[in-house]
Amino acid sequence: MKPRPSAPAPYHHGDLRRALIAAALALVTEEQDWTFSLREVARRAGVSQSAPYNHFADKRDLLAAVAVAGFHQLRDGLVAAVTGLDDTPDAFAACLRTYVRLGMRNPALYRLMFGPELTESKGAKRPREVAEAGGEAKSILERIIRDGATSGVFAVPTGPNGQPLALATFIAWSAVHGLTMLVIDKLTGELVPVQRAIEAAIAVQLDGVRGGARAASTRQRGAAASAVERDG
Amino acid sequence: MKPRPSAPAPYHHGDLRRALIAAALALVTEEQDWTFSLREVARRAGVSQSAPYNHFADKRDLLAAVAVAGFHQLRDGLVAAVTGLDDTPDAFAACLRTYVRLGMRNPALYRLMFGPELTESKGAKRPREVAEAGGEAKSILERIIRDGATSGVFAVPTGPNGQPLALATFIAWSAVHGLTMLVIDKLTGELVPVQRAIEAAIAVQLDGVRGGARAASTRQRGAAASAVERDG
DNA sequence: ACCTGAACACCGTTCAAGT
DNA sequence: ACCTGAACACCGTTCAAGT
Numbered sequence: 001m002k003p004r005p006s007a008p009a010p011y012h013h014g015d016l017r018r019a020l021i022a023a024a025l026a027l028v029t030e031e032q033d034w035t036f037s038l039r040e041v042a043r044r045a046g047v048s049q050s051a052p053y054n055h056f057a058d059k060r061d062l063l064a065a066v067a068v069a070g071f072h073q074l075r076d077g078l079v080a081a082v083t084g085l086d087d088t089p090d091a092f093a094a095c096l097r098t099y100v101r102l103g104m105r106n107p108a109l110y111r112l113m114f115g116p117e118l119t120e121s122k123g124a125k126r127p128r129e130v131a132e133a134g135g136e137a138k139s140i141l142e143r144i145i146r147d148g149a150t151s152g153v154f155a156v157p158t159g160p161n162g163q164p165l166a167l168a169t170f171i172a173w174s175a176v177h178g179l180t181m182l183v184i185d186k187l188t189g190e191l192v193p194v195q196r197a198i199e200a201a202i203a204v205q206l207d208g209v210r211g212g213a214r215a216a217s218t219r220q221r222g223a224a225a226s227a228v229e230r231d232g
Numbered sequence: 233m234k235p236r237p238s239a240p241a242p243y244h245h246g247d248l249r250r251a252l253i254a255a256a257l258a259l260v261t262e263e264q265d266w267t268f269s270l271r272e273v274a275r276r277a278g279v280s281q282s283a284p285y286n287h288f289a290d291k292r293d294l295l296a297a298v299a300v301a302g303f304h305q306l307r308d309g310l311v312a313a314v315t316g317l318d319d320t321p322d323a324f325a326a327c328l329r330t331y332v333r334l335g336m337r338n339p340a341l342y343r344l345m346f347g348p349e350l351t352e353s354k355g356a357k358r359p360r361e362v363a364e365a366g367g368e369a370k371s372i373l374e375r376i377i378r379d380g381a382t383s384g385v386f387a388v389p390t391g392p393n394g395q396p397l398a399l400a401t402f403i404a405w406s407a408v409h410g411l412t413m414l415v416i417d418k419l420t421g422e423l424v425p426v427q428r429a430i431e432a433a434i435a436v437q438l439d440g441v442r443g444g445a446r447a448a449s450t451r452q453r454g455a456a457a458s459a460v461e462r463d464g
Numbered sequence: 465a466c467c468t469g470a471a472c473a474c475c476g477t478t479c480a481a482g483t
Numbered sequence: 484a485c486c487t488g489a490a491c492a493c494c495g496t497t498c499a500a501g502t
Contacts, residue, residue, distance in 0.1 A: 016485085032353060037475060048487050050478080055485095059476070111348060116339075119417045121264060126418070138421075163423075170414070170423055171433045178410020182402070185351045186358070189370075191395075191402055201403045208436040248466085269494060280468050282496080287466095291495070 017055040019045045021065045025109075032108040034063055034117070060117070064127040067118055070109045071133035074102050078140045088148040089206055095141050096176045096202045103180035110184060114177065142169045145209060155211025172205045249287040251277045253297045257341070264340040266295055266349070292349070296359040299350055302341045303365035306334050310372045320380040321438055327373050328408045328434045335412035342416060346409065374401045377441060387443025404437045 023044040027036045038059045039049045056062040081098045085091040103110040112118065113134065120126050145168050148154030156168045179201045183194060191197050255276040259268045270291045271281045288294040313330045317323040335342040344350065345366065352358050377400050380386030388400045411433045415426060423429050 033348065038477090039475070049476090050488080051486055053477075107348075114413070114417065114419065115347075116265065116343060116417055119419070121418075134419075135421075166421065166423055167429055167432055170420065170429055171436055174410040174414045174433060175407040175436075176410065177414055178406040178408065178412075180410075181346070181413060182406045182409055185346065185348055186353075187346065187351070187366075188402065189367075189398065191398055197399055197402055200399055201406060204403055204407075204436070204440040207439065270496090271494070282469080282498090283467055285496075 016045060016047060016051065020052055020055060020062060021069060024062055025066050025069055028066060028108050028112060029106055034066075034108065034112060038062070060124070061127070063112060064118055064130050066109070067113045067130050068133045070102075070106075070113045071130070071137055073109075074098070074113070074137045075133070075140065077102055078137060082140065082144065088144060088151060088153050089210070091144050092141075092148065092172075092209065093202050093206060095144055096172070096205065097198070099176045100180045100183065100198055103184050107184035110180065138169065138173065141173060142166075145169050145172065148209060154209040156209060168209055171208060175201065175205050175208075248277060248279060248283065252284055252287060252294060253301060256294055256298050257301055260298060260340050260344060261338055266298075266340065266344060270294070292356070293359070295344060296350055296362050298341070299345045299362050300365045302334075302338075302345045303362070303369055305341075306331070306345070306369045307365075307372065309334055310369060314372065314376065320376060320383060320385050321442070323376050324373075324380065324404075324441065325434050325438060327376055328404065328437065329430070331408045332412045332415065332430055335416050339416035342412065370401065370405065373405060374398075377401055377404070380441065386441040388441060400441055404441060407433065407437050407440075 020041055023041050024034075027041065027044070028034055038052055041062065042049050042052055045051075052062065056065070077098045078095055081094040082091045085094060113130075118126055118130050142165065145154060145156060146158070146165055149156040149158045149165065149168075154168070157164045179198060182188060183198070188194055188197065252273055255273050256266075259273065259276070260266055270284055273294065274281050274284050277283075284294065288297070309330045310327055313326040314323045317326060345362075350358055350362050374397065377386060377388060378390070378397055381388040381390045381397065381400075386400075389396045411430060414420060415430070420426055420429065
């Protein structure tokens with residue numbers, strides 16, 4: 001069978017772009033950073049050093065595609081963790097847990113997604129696709145908080161103005177983000193059971209969205225104190 | 233006046249080590265990252281490309297010295313912010329605010345201090361002096377929480393076992409760390425008044441250490457809800 | 465003891481040239 | 484349209500040689 005010139009049968013194996021993203025993601029995962037060279041990525045994909053420039057403007061652009069892949073993993077993980085959970089507080093906690101878990105499973109990927117490399121800085125804007133994929137993941141958390149607010153489980157005012165909801169989401173998100181960063185950056189110190197610390201931090205945030213009153217009436221001292229007590 | 237050969241009058245201007253640290257810190261601050269070359273640092277200090285190797289093992293080692301300088305800034309800032317405050321909750325809030333403020337003033341320096349560059353990874357351990365300087369800053373926050381615990385303002389169990397205290401510190405620290413990271417990485421989205429968001433997040437953490445009961449009795453719904461309400 | 469200059473083995477990116 | 488190979492202007496780090 002001859003090759004059919006009518007189907008141009010692209011030079012490489014059909015989709016060098018995808019192959020490069022896969023190679024870069026593998027390198028991020030193996031080496032736990034992105035200091036590897038673009039030439040190394042090309043080598044892995046079996047092409048010349050300059051071939052990637054047919055598909056990406058520069059190294060940063062390739063890394064952006066990797067980050068998008070990471071956000072899709074996160075989105076899928078969040079959806080999987082949340083579906084089937086009727087209780088909103090449970091869904092909220094599951095959501096936070098998923099963030100931390102992705103970070104622990106692949107710290108470098110997590111850092112790439114949320115870190116300064118692809119963030120607005122030095123004149124370069126955050127790549128559009130990265131911002132979009134990131135927004136998707138954030139919106140899942142936001143939806144859960146809105147659900148809790150409308151059902152009255154969470155003490156977050158609802159209404160036409162989205163600010164309170166955005167603020168509540170931001171607070172919870174920043175807490176879980178910091179938690180993840182400290183854990184993956186090994187800054188937990190002598191905290192022996194990291195998993196317990198994670199649960200305690202999540203409990204504090206849950207209290208935060210619930211408002212103190214409910215938590216106090218059922219437990220007298222709030223989630224933080226109880227969690228702390230359990231571990232003492 | 234002749235140079236006195238008895239006082240060896242070191243080659244350069246006396247303290248190249250310090251000059252290199254200063255140049256590197258200036259570059260981190262100006263360029264807001266540490267992708268500048270070691271050769272550039274040497275150029276700024278007016279020495280040859282290889283001169284730095286007389287004082288630092290490699291580029292990472294120089295960056296470690298910069299991070300130590302950053303932690304000293306943080307420590308001084310924390311001490312200044314806290315002294316004169318009798319009220320422990322006020323001191324706690326002032327402490328968290330200082331973290332965020334340093335991050336906002338010099339994002340790259342903050343990232344260098346807490347980020348993966350100088351963290352245990354790829355076989356390289358966190359440099360001892362960095363770990364020490366970082367521990368100093370953390371211990372200030374820890375002391376405040378202990379003060380609150382012994383005086384009964386905070387609902388953190390005290391006792392011979394330091395775990396609950398370490399855990400409470402870790403939770404508050406991780407929240408403020410995530411807050412700072414999201415703010416400096418420009419991931420706050422459409423949150424117009426970032427300063428308000430910061431205050432709200434701090435309030436949630438304050439509730440966390442206080443335990444929900446006290447907060448609820450004075451404000452009915454906890455700090456998060458009230459802060460959210462103010463901004464609605 | 466501290467510094468220089470040349471050298472090695474790399475980079476990211478560009479660009480003419482090929483198919 | 485997509486890829487190669489050579490080239491440019493850099494790196495971090497080492498090392499003999501100088502003072």
